[in-house]
Amino acid sequence: MRMDGERESDNVEDRRGEGGGGGGFSIGGGSLGIGAVVIALVGGAIFGINPLTILGMLSGGGGSAPQTQQAPAPLPPAGxxxxxxxxxxxxDTEDTWAQLFKQGGATYVNPKLVLFRGAIRTGCGQGQAAMGPFYCPxxxxxxxxxxxYDTLKNQLGAPGDFAQAYVIAHEVGHHVQNLLGIADKVDQMRSRASPAQANALSVKVELQADCFAGVWANHANEARQILEQGDAEQAMNAAAKIGDDALQKSRGGAVVPESFTHGTSAQRQHWFSTGLKTGSVKACDTFGAGNL
Known part of the structure; x- marks a missing residue:
């Protein structure tokens, strides 16, 4: 992946030296047991729709906790x-999505990216490293x-710098969904849905974020030639490793399609590839697709 000449975003907060604080989850005024927390972590495994949303569903409340005020964090150190x-x-995602939003007559609002260790308080509640990367709307x-990234490489078998970039691009895809109003609409539908229906909606959200990651890669490569030979294969391999069916098999359990929240390996590969090949946001309509 060619990134030597790329600019570095200033929208990164380095909170790795801060303590996460807090001894548990309290959502909607009530505490959740460790079993619910484990369900949320598994349900939101690796890349995900924020597991705190799942905790909110389990507690019967909303997916977000009151925002917390934090002092400004420094940029990561040089070197x-x-x-x-x-x-x-x-x-690169900022430059790409700003241009795409401009073409659509809208203004892209850059997200912040927070580096942390272990645990951290977020606008959606307390986050844990065990959740994997996540986006808080x-x-x-x-x-x-x-x-x-060590887990991605050594435990999941998905090495490579473009696999790492795919992680970030996927989470930025959730930010794009938030800006477009997709996240709010899905949350409204999920609040009225059965558990199985809510899972199906989550799958569509995740696959669309995969597709948006592909859209970013398409336009970034066209504008700045960032891709090298084998990069696309790295992302496709990462998508395969974190499919719901692959994760369930890796844990030694049965594959239970009704419990899927992110999509199968084949689905995740398909939708990332769709975005990468077409570069079209409209092509990422997982909600209107007859077959995922």
Whole structure:
């Protein structure tokens, strides 16, 4: 992946030196047991719709907690290669989506990306590194513990810098959904849905974010030639490794389609590839697709 000449985004907060605080989850005024937390972490495994949303559903409340006020955080230090890479990828997504929104007669609002370790308080409640990277619509921030990249490479078998970029682009895809009003509409539908229907909606949300990640890669490569040989295969491999069916098999359990929240490996590959090949936001209509 060619990122040497790319600019570094200033919309990155380095909170790795801060303590996450808090001893548990309290949503909607009530506490949830560890079993519910585990369900949320598994349901939102790896890339996801914010597991805090799942916790909100389990508690019978909304998916967001009151926003917390934090002091400004510094940028990552110079010489931090992983953080520099993240800043470059985020900057590229900013440039790409700003242009696409402009073409559509709208203004793109840049998200913040927060680096943390272990646990962190967010506008959606307390986040945990075990959730994997996640997006919080309440504060319009992407959260990532960079140790996740070691998990992606060593435990999930998805190495490569473009696989890492795909992680960020997927979460930025959730931000795009938020700006377009898709997230709000889905939350409204989910509040009236059965658990199985809510899962099906989550799958469509996640697959669309995969597709939006592909749209970013298409336009970024066309404008700045960022892709090298094998990069697309890295992302396709990562998509395969984090499909619901692959994750359930890796845990030694049965594959239960009704419990899927992110889509199968084949579906995730298909929708990322759709975005990458077409570069079209309209082609990412997972909600109108007859067959995912």
């Amino acid at each position: 931090d290669k992983e953080a520099t890479f993240v800043r470059k990828v985020l900057g 309440a504060d319009q921030k992407v959260y990532i513990d960079l140790d996740f």
